[in-house]
Structure formats: structure tokens, C-alpha cells
Amino acid sequence: MPQSKVTVVLRARPTEKFASGNLQIIDDKTLQVRDSRLGGHHDHQFAFEQILHNVTQEKVYEVCGEDTVGSVLDGFNGTILAYGQTGAGKTFTMTGGKENFRSRGVIPRVLHKLFAEIKARMTSNTTVRVSYLEIYNELCYDLLDLTTQPSEIAIMEDAKDHVYIKGLRTPVVENESEALGLLFEGETNRMIGEHQLNMESSRSHTIFTILLETQAGKEGDPLVVAKLNLVDLAGSERVSKTKSEGQVLKEATQINKSLSFLEQVIVALSEKKRDHIPYRSSKLTHVLKDSLGGNCKTLMIACIWGEAAQLDETVSTCRFAQRMRCVANDYSINTRQDPAALLRRYEQEVADLRQELALRDSMSGRAQVTYEPYTDAQRAELRASVRAFLEAKGDPHSIAPLQLQSVRQMQEILLLIKNLYLERTAAAGMGRSAQTLPAAAASARQPQPHSTAQRPFVPPHAGKANPDSFVGDLEGEEDQQMGLGVAPPDARPGQSSGAAGAASTSGREAGIGDFVCSAAPDTGPASSSTPAPDRKQAFEDYKKGPGAVKLQLLTDNKAKLKLAKRRAKELGLSINAIKQQMDALKDQGTDTPRSETQDDSPATKDSSSQERLRELKAQYRDQYAELQVVKSEVPYTQQLCEQCTQELVLEFDTWYQQQYGVHELTGTFEDLQASLDDPAHIHAGFSQGSLDSAGLRSSLRKPEKAQKVATVIDIEARAAAETGQEDEARAFYKAQTKLQQRGAAGGAAAISPVKRKTLGPNTTFGGMQRGLG
Numbered sequence: 001m002p003q004s005k006v007t008v009v010l011r012a013r014p015t016e017k018f019a020s021g022n023l024q025i026i027d028d029k030t031l032q033v034r035d036s037r038l039g040g041h042h043d044h045q046f047a048f049e050q051i052l053h054n055v056t057q058e059k060v061y062e063v064c065g066e067d068t069v070g071s072v073l074d075g076f077n078g079t080i081l082a083y084g085q086t087g088a089g090k091t092f093t094m095t096g097g098k099e100n101f102r103s104r105g106v107i108p109r110v111l112h113k114l115f116a117e118i119k120a121r122m123t124s125n126t127t128v129r130v131s132y133l134e135i136y137n138e139l140c141y142d143l144l145d146l147t148t149q150p151s152e153i154a155i156m157e158d159a160k161d162h163v164y165i166k167g168l169r170t171p172v173v174e175n176e177s178e179a180l181g182l183l184f185e186g187e188t189n190r191m192i193g194e195h196q197l198n199m200e201s202s203r204s205h206t207i208f209t210i211l212l213e214t215q216a217g218k219e220g221d222p223l224v225v226a227k228l229n230l231v232d233l234a235g236s237e238r239v240s241k242t243k244s245e246g247q248v249l250k251e252a253t254q255i256n257k258s259l260s261f262l263e264q265v266i267v268a269l270s271e272k273k274r275d276h277i278p279y280r281s282s283k284l285t286h287v288l289k290d291s292l293g294g295n296c297k298t299l300m301i302a303c304i305w306g307e308a309a310q311l312d313e314t315v316s317t318c319r320f321a322q323r324m325r326c327v328a329n330d331y332s333i334n335t336r337q338d339p340a341a342l343l344r345r346y347e348q349e350v351a352d353l354r355q356e357l358a359l360r361d362s363m364s365g366r367a368q369v370t371y372e373p374y375t376d377a378q379r380a381e382l383r384a385s386v387r388a389f390l391e392a393k394g395d396p397h398s399i400a401p402l403q404l405q406s407v408r409q410m411q412e413i414l415l416l417i418k419n420l421y422l423e424r425t426a427a428a429g430m431g432r433s434a435q436t437l438p439a440a441a442a443s444a445r446q447p448q449p450h451s452t453a454q455r456p457f458v459p460p461h462a463g464k465a466n467p468d469s470f471v472g473d474l475e476g477e478e479d480q481q482m483g484l485g486v487a488p489p490d491a492r493p494g495q496s497s498g499a500a501g502a503a504s505t506s507g508r509e510a511g512i513g514d515f516v517c518s519a520a521p522d523t524g525p526a527s528s529s530t531p532a533p534d535r536k537q538a539f540e541d542y543k544k545g546p547g548a549v550k551l552q553l554l555t556d557n558k559a560k561l562k563l564a565k566r567r568a569k570e571l572g573l574s575i576n577a578i579k580q581q582m583d584a585l586k587d588q589g590t591d592t593p594r595s596e597t598q599d600d601s602p603a604t605k606d607s608s609s610q611e612r613l614r615e616l617k618a619q620y621r622d623q624y625a626e627l628q629v630v631k632s633e634v635p636y637t638q639q640l641c642e643q644c645t646q647e648l649v650l651e652f653d654t655w656y657q658q659q660y661g662v663h664e665l666t667g668t669f670e671d672l673q674a675s676l677d678d679p680a681h682i683h684a685g686f687s688q689g690s691l692d693s694a695g696l697r698s699s700l701r702k703p704e705k706a707q708k709v710a711t712v713i714d715i716e717a718r719a720a721a722e723t724g725q726e727d728e729a730r731a732f733y734k735a736q737t738k739l740q741q742r743g744a745a746g747g748a749a750a751i752s753p754v755k756r757k758t759l760g761p762n763t764t765f766g767g768m769q770r771g772l773g
């Protein structure tokens with residue numbers, strides 16, 4: 001498998017205060033950082049695949065994006081990842097300025113190139129899907145569908161340990177403009193906040209994924225599949241500089257924490273002897289597992305802000321970048337078999353071959369030959385022929401042979417003959433045993449305790465078998481279909497199938513048809529003849545004995561889950577009530593005409609209302625923050641409950657089988673699960689009256705930027721039309737206009753095309769008020 005190290009490119013955000021005394025770009029691959037603040041000089045040299053300073057968005061795309069598109073279309077996974085301190089230009093690099101065609105970032109340019117390339121390749125049939133994941137405060141959100149709950153989104157791994165995300169929408173996009181539309185829509189749904197270093201700081205990590213499936217060969221051939229992750233990480237921040245407080249501070253803590261997990265993974269990957277890589281320590285590292293040390297070509301854009309005041313952050317970004325350069329990825333073309341297409345192809349092949357066969361048969365006068373499975377009537381007819389053949393007296397060479405017509409018919413004949421042979425051998429063997437060991441032969445007809453593996457072959461009417469008379473006994477054997485009457489290996493008393501079971505109790509004369517390869521009845525475990533108790537009953541006993549510890553764990557987890565749900569419900573109700581009070585206060589403020597005759601003066605009333613409103617806002621904020629925490633506990637605990645239940649049932653089944661020598665379980669998982677579930681607790685989800693998370697998130701988003709986003713009809717987009725970028729500009733402009741129209745038509749109800757501000761003093765509470773109002 002080819003291997004390559006992660007490519008790392010440095011991009012410096014333009015600034016008038018570039019610290020040229022500290023930062024020296026030695027050549028287009030080397031940056032020297034001189035830190036003289038601690039007295040003396042500390043020089044660090046950092047190497048990159050390329051340094052991009054004062055370059056256009058187009059140049060960034062050429063260096064970082066262009067090759068990736070071709071490679072993804074060839075079936076290699078790709079990742080482009082922007083990393084760096086807050087405000088260093090990650091979002092600008094990846095998405096770019098939405099209002100401005102010229103400043104569009106890597107993602108829109110990749111989309112353009114991708115569709116242009118698909119069109120140019122023509123030979124293949126490619127399906128493009130996109131998804132947009134946001135990881136905010138360690139919870140996953142679908143930026144293309146805010147109604148999806150974080151608990152419905154799960155990071156999974158397939159049989160080959162490749163990561164995929166369950167529960168995330170992955171709509172098919174037919175063209176560039178549709179894909180851009182989803183990108184812009186997702187962008188407006190991102191969580192952003194405001195602090196000292198960035199007025200629109202991304203408070204979450206986002207991954208825009210393009211999934212490709214190409215049918216390169218004929219139907220049924222493996223599909224070439226690949227995914228391209230375009231990652232905009234939240235920026236690391238020093239809260240002393242950003243002056244974050246409240247919710248923004250909490251977010252910063254989460255962001256820094258998840259970036260340090262990312263760093264731990266990178267450190268582990270760059271150490272050759274490490275065999276455990278802690279991918280599962282955070283959602284971000286788990287989602288990026290394929291991109292970091294996996295099957296993927298990965299490129300990182302390290303974004304820096306080259307001012308003296310940001311020197312520490314620049315050094316730490318460069319250090320991280322150096323570690324990243326040591327990470328090696330293996331990559332190979334990915335293929336996937338589409339079972340439905342393969343089936344369609346085989347069906348077609350079978351149909352073609354049948355037609356061919358029918359044509360050949362009719363040309364050679366064999367029109368009556370059938371290739372379908374034998375019916376009972378056909379089988380009876382064949383049996384009669386075989387019988388006639390076997391019973392015919394005289395010189396075997398002069399007997400008229402059976403007319404062979406098809407492979408299927410030959411198989412039927414061989415099965416008939418094999419069955420007769422087996423029965424005859426068995427009958428002969430029993431005849432001998434009966435002479436030497438009469439007691440053993442007699443006991444073989446009795447139920448014996450033994451393990452399935454040691455079960456002897458027991459003809460039920462051994463003593464009566466007459467090897468010479470078997471042909472006549474073919475009659476009445478229809479039901480068994482030549483040995484299909486074999487009793488299942490774990491047949492229990494009264495369950496032996498076909499003639500074997502019946503014959504063992506009937507005492508009628510033995511017939512050849514009765515001699516089937518039947519196991520003797522299974523009466524219990526290898527070591528004991530105790531019959532197995534009912535599985536459900538046994539489960540009850542198990543829960544009091546060997547399963548007691550696990551059951552206790554399950555009970556504890558269920559109690560925790562119940563508590564968390566109850567608290568979430570209380571908080572939901574309380575938040576709703578607070579909101580109603582806030583609305584009422586606001587209405588009073590605007591609707592009630594003020595009267596001079598009232599006891600309290602308007603000024604006093606006004607200030608007490610303001611005071612009350614402030615209190616309510618504070619309560620709202622605190623309870624909302626608590627609700628977030630409580631709600632993140634629910635899916636986790638629920639998962640623990642489900643895991644405990646599963647383990648308890650599986651461990652019980654193993655125990656039950658060993659204890660009672662049972663080989664095949666009669667009940668289902670659900671039978672036993674039902675006795676553990678309290679459906680009201682486990683599956684109820686959030687109760688009515690509580691706010692669901694999507695509802696709550698939506699209620700906090702506001703339609704503030706939709707107009708701005710698309711009212712700017714970009715002159716450059718039109719200019720581009722004259723400079724050969726017409727298609728690209730048109731797609732970009734179309735996607736923006738669509739978003740604008742949806743925003744204008746839906747207002748607050750069409751909540752998706754809005755930008756959302758999170759709570760917190762730095763983001764101004766007015767943002768939240770507008771969202772609620």
C-alpha cells in the first residue's frame with residue numbers, strides 16, 4: 001500500500017503589523033521564528049511543504065486543493081484540514097467570503113473542479129453526496145438538518161475499521177450549484193461567537209464531506225468509492241487574550257480540550273513504537289481516524305497570524321505542524337461491491353444462459369428437458385424409472401439404461417441411489433450388531449444421554465431391515481425427499497422429524513424410507529440428564545445468581561438515566577416558563593400605555609421590569625447551560641443501559657447452553673430483553689413538555705445574516721463571466737440567490753438560512769433575545 005506523510009502548508013493571514021523582526025521567511029519552505037522576549041534570542045526553524053504569505057485564495061486552492069480532486073475521483077480518500085489559532089483565517093481559507101466570488105475559499109473551488117472533472121471524464125457514472133457535520137461542545141450536529149438530535153448521530157466503524165457517520169444526512173447533489181447551496185446553508189447554521197480576536201469566531205469544528213461513488217465498469221463490478229473531508233477546526237485560544245466569559249469561555253475550554261486530544265493523537269502517531277492511538281478520546285479524533293494515520297491523503301493548512309502579539313500562538317501552531325508532518329498515512333483505491341447490482345447482473349446472466357440452452361435443446365430435439373427444480377410429480381415419475389431399472393433382472397449390460405437428460409436429473413437419480421445405498425449399509429450393519437450385541441442394538445432405540453457430537457447413527461428399525469427388499473420401500477418416502485428428513489442435530493424428545501421420529505415410537509415394520517440419517521433424540525446435557533428448563537425461567541434464576549452483578553449495574557444505569565431525563569424535563573419546562581415570563585415582560589414594556597395616575601411611576605416600573613428581565617435572562621442562561629450538560633448525559637447513559645442489557649442476555653445464553661447442553665436457542669433476544677426493560681424509562685426519549693435539543697437550538701438562532709449574505713449581488717461574479725469563469729460564477733451566484741430567496745420567503749420559520757450566535761456576555765444578550773422574539 002503506498003504511504004505518504006501528511007503534507008503541511010503554512011498560510012499567514014495578511015496584516016499591516018507583520019512581525020518581520022520575529023518572523024523570517026527564509027525561502028518558500030522555511031520559516032524562522034526569533035523570540036527575543038525572554039532576553040537573548042531563541043530561534044526556531046520550521047519546515048513546510050510550502051509557505052503561502054500574501055497570496056490570493058486562488059493560489060491557496062492551486063497548492064492545496066487542485067490535486068486532491070483528481071485523486072479523490074480516482075478512488076483515494078482525501079482530507080484538507082485547516083488548523084490554527086482563533087482569528088488566523090481558517091474559515092476564510094476553507095469557505096472564504098461568501099458574499100464575494102473572488103474570495104471564495106477552498107471548498108467552493110473544490111466543488112467547481114469536481115463537477116467539471118466529472119463532466120470531462122464522461123466515461124464513468126459518478127454519484128456525488130455531501131454531508132456537513134458540526135462538533136460543538138463534544139456533541140454532533142447535522143448542519144444540513146437541525147431537527148436531527150445529537151443522540152441520533154453516531155460515529156461508527158465498518159468491518160474494515162473505516163469510519164462512517166450514522167444518522168447524518170448525505171443528500172445526492174447533481175451539480176455544483178446544488179452542492180454550494182448546501183454548503184452555504186450549513187455555514188449559516190454554524191455556531192459562532194464573538195470575542196476580542198474575532199467578531200465571528202467559529203465555536204465548533206466542522207467537516208464538509210464529499211462522498212463519491214463511481215461505476216467505472218459494467219453493472220455488478222465493484223464501485224470506486226472515496227470521501228473527501230474538508231475540515232475547518234475551531235481555533236485554539238488563550239482566554240486571557242480573547243477575554244472570553246460565560247458560554248464563550250465554556251466553549252473555549254471545550255475547544256482547547258478537543259484540540260489537545262487531537263494533539264495527543266498526532267503525538268502518538270509520530271512515535272513509531274506506539275501501538276495504541278487514542279482516536280476514541282474525542283468525537284473529533286474519532287471522526288478523523290481515517291484522515292490521521294489511516295487510508296487517506298491528508299493535507300493540513302496551518303494558519304498563522306503573523307503579528308508580534310500572536311507570537312506564542314504562531315510558535316505552537318508551527319510546532320503542531322511539525323508533528324503533523326511526521327504522520328504517515330497508507331492509502332489505496334477504495335472499492336465497494338453493490339450487492340443489488342451484482343444480483344441484477346447474475347440474474348441477467350442466468351436469463352441469457354437459459355435462453356441459450358432452450359435454443360440448443362430445441363435445435364437438438366430435446367424440447368421436453370426441464371432445468372427447473374423437480375416437482376413432486378416429476379420426482380415420483382423418476383423414482384418409478386429408477387426402481388424399474390434397479391429391479392430389472394438379468395444381465396446388467398443388457399438392461400435398458402436410464403435416459404440421461406440433464407445435470408439436474410442426474411443429481412436427482414444419484415440422490416435416490418445414494419439414499420438407498422445408505423439405508424442398505426445401515427441395515428446390513430445393524431443385522432451384524434444384532435447378532436453379536438443384541439442388548440446394544442436394543443438400547444440404541446432408547447433415548448440415551450450423550451453429546452450431539454458423539455451421537456451414533458441409529459436406524460430406528462434395525463432388526464427388521466431386509467437389504468434385499470429396499471426397492472419396494474421407496475414408496476411413502478416422498479416427504480423425506482431423499483434424506484431431507486434428517487432430524488436436526490439438537491432434536492429434543494418429541495421433536496425428531498420425519499419418519500425417523502414417528503417410526504421410533506410406532507413399532508410398525510421397518511421400511512427403507514424410515515431409515516434416514518437421524519440423530520437419536522437429545523435428552524439433555526453431556527454430563528447430566530436434567531432437562532433444560534424454559535429459557536425465560538432460567539433467565540430469572542440467572543439474574544439472581546451469576547448475573548446479579550451485571551443486573552445491578554444495569555439497574556444503576558437505568559436509575560441514572562431516569563434521573564437525567566427527569567432533570568432534562570424539569571429544565572425544559574422551566575426554560576419554557578422563563579421564556580414566557582420574558583415575553584410577557586417585553587409585551588408589557590411595549591403594549592401597556594403608561595398612566596400618570598398609576599401608583600408606581602413609569603420610571604420605577606420600567607427599572608424594576610428591566611431588573612426582572614435581567615434576572616430571568618440570567619436564569620435562562622444558567623438553566624440552558626445545565627440542560628446542555630444533562631442532555632449530553634442521556635444518550636451516553638442510554639447507550640450504557642443498552643450495552644449492559646445486551647451483555648447480560650448474551651452472557652446468560654452462553655451460560656444456559658453450557659449448563660444444560662442446549663445447542664440451539666429457541667427464544668429471541670427480545671424475549672429476555674423485555675424482562676429487563678422498563679419501556680417507560682429506556683425508550684421514552686425526552687418527555688413531552690421538555691424542549692428537544694433541535695427545538696432549543698433553533699429557538700436560539702436568528703435570521704440576522706440571510707439578507708446580508710445574498711443581497712450583495714457580486715459584481716465580480718459578473719466580471720468572472722467575462723473572464724472564462726462563467727460557469728463557476730453562475731453556480732456560486734445561483735446558490736446564493738436561492739439561499740436569499742428561501743431566507744426571505746420563510747423568515748424566522750425557515751430557520752435554516754440564519755447565522756446563530758451562542759449565549760454569553762461577549763456575544764451580547766440581544767442576539768439571544770432576537771432569536772427568541
Ligand SMILES: Nc1ncnc2c1ncn2[C@@H]1O[C@H](COP(=O)(O)OP(=O)(O)OP(=O)(O)O)[C@@H](O)[C@H]1O
Binds near residue numbers: 236
Ligand atoms: N487571507 C485573508 N485575507 C483577508 N482576510 C482574512 C484572511 N484571513 C483571515 N481574514 C479575515 O480575518 C478574520 C478572521 O478570520 P477567520 O474567521 O477565517 O478566522 P478563523 O481562524 O476561522 O477564526 P476562529 O477560529 O475564531 O473561527 C475574518 O474577518 C477574515 O475575513
